[in-house]
Amino acid sequence: MTMKVHLLAHINSLMGTTMLGRSSASLVEHLLIDSRKLVFAETTLFFAIKTEQGDGHQYIDELYRQGVRSFVVSSVPDLASFPDASFLISENVVASLQLLAVAHRKQFDFPVIGITGSNGKTIVKEWLNHLLQQQKNIVRSPRSFNSQLGVPLSIWQMQEHHELGIFEAGISKPGEMNKLQNMIRPDIGLLTNIGEAHGEGFDSLTDKLAEK
Numbered sequence: 001m002t003m004k005v006h007l008l009a010h011i012n013s014l015m016g017t018t019m020l021g022r023s024s025a026s027l028v029e030h031l032l033i034d035s036r037k038l039v040f041a042e043t044t045l046f047f048a049i050k051t052e053q054g055d056g057h058q059y060i061d062e063l064y065r066q067g068v069r070s071f072v073v074s075s076v077p078d079l080a081s082f083p084d085a086s087f088l089i090s091e092n093v094v095a096s097l098q099l100l101a102v103a104h105r106k107q108f109d110f111p112v113i114g115i116t117g118s119n120g121k122t123i124v125k126e127w128l129n130h131l132l133q134q135q136k137n138i139v140r141s142p143r144s145f146n147s148q149l150g151v152p153l154s155i156w157q158m159q160e161h162h163e164l165g166i167f168e169a170g171i172s173k174p175g176e177m178n179k180l181q182n183m184i185r186p187d188i189g190l191l192t193n194i195g196e197a198h199g200e201g202f203d204s205l206t207d208k209l210a211e212k
Contacts, residue, residue, distance in 0.1 A: 004029070004159060004160070005027045005028065005029045005043065006027070006028045006029070007026070007027065007028070008026040008027070008028055008045070008070050008086055008088075011028055011045065011088070011100060012088050014099065014100055014103040015072070015088065015090065015096040015099050015100050016096075016099070017072065017088035017089055017090045017096055018088070018089040019086060019087070019088055019089075020076065020079060020086070020087045020089060021079060021082070021085050021086040021087050022069070022083070022084055022085060022086050026069060026070050026086055027042075027043050028043060028044070028045045028070060029043035029044075030043055030044045030045070031044075031045055031047065031097070031100075031152075031153060031156050032044050032045065032046045032047065032068075033046075033047050033049055033056070033097070033149055033153070035056070035059035035062060035063055038063065038066060038068065041063075041066050041067030041068045041069075042067055042069070044068050044070065045070045045071070045072065046059075046060070046063055046068055046070065046071050046072070047071075047072045047093050047094075047096070047097050048060060048071060048072065048073045048074070048075075048093060049093050049094055049097075049149070050074065050093070056093075057073060057074075057075055057077070060073070060077055060082070061081070064082050064085060068085075069084055069085050069086060070085070070086050070088075071085060071086070071087050071088070072087075072088045072090055072093050072096055072097070073087050073088070073089060073090070073093065074089070074090055074091065074092070074093050076089060094148060094149065097149070097152045098148070098151075098152050098179060098182075098183060100152065100156075101151065101152030101153075101155040101156060101183045102182055102183055104155055104156055104158060105155050105158065105183055105184070105185055107158075108158050108160075108162070108165075110162060110163050110164060110165065111163075111164055111165070111187045111188065112164070112165035112166075112167065112184060112185065112186045112187050112188070113128065113164070113165065113166045113167070113186060113187070113188045113189075113190060114167055114168075114169055114181070114184045114186030114188070114189050114190065115166065115167070115168050115169065115190045115192065116146075116168070116169040116170065116171075116177070116189070116190070116191055116192070116212045117190075117191050117192025117193045117194065117212070118192070118193055118194055118195035118196070118208075119192060119193060119195055120192035120193060121144070121146060121168040121169075121170060121192055122141075122143070122144045122146075122168060124190065124192055125140055125141060125166050125167075125168055128166055129166060132164065136163040136164040137161055137162050137163045137164070138162065138163070138164045138165070138166060139157050139158050139159070139162040139164070139165050139166075140154075140165065140166040140167065141154040141166070141167050141168045142154065142157075144168065144170070145168065146167075146168035146169055146170035146180075147170055148176060148179060148180070150168075150170075151167065151168075151169065151180050151183050151184060152183055154167050154168075155167070155183050155184065165184075167184045167186070169181070169184060169212075171211060171212065172200070172201045173201030173202070174201065174202065174207070174211055176211075177211050177212060191212060194208060194209045194212070
């Protein structure tokens, strides 16, 4: 099955970003946040994310040379250096990625299972997939894609031919689960356990349990 293709202009409207550069008729099929994992350049939308470890804007030139023409950025590059590119300008690139995931999720009404907990999320997800894959066409989180960046990339995989979704949700501090819940919108919530893992951002296990 192929992924649904979106017009860049439509994605721009969903995220509320401002478009600069070439034609808004560019097609988008794949979302990318790691320049090392580029596969389908012509239909990829790259999100240039700034973190404490690095800045995705540093890889725009390299990706452009490899054929990528659609970018979401928070810093406007020299447009003359990228004459065939489109840039969607965002105040918060991560928030824009999550907004796109929210809009994409709303297109589907098949059941979705959301899994959270301090440990065991991935193995429970894989168990469920193994048990149910003969009855349902399942879309699920790749590996341990359960973070503020991993969840929107997982949600983007949802397509019309799927019949069940199984997604992980992992958090490390207060306020994060609301964002994940808004993207996953699970019909069934599964809590594996509550322990000390990733507890540095919470005052107590009770606070972490309440967040999850």
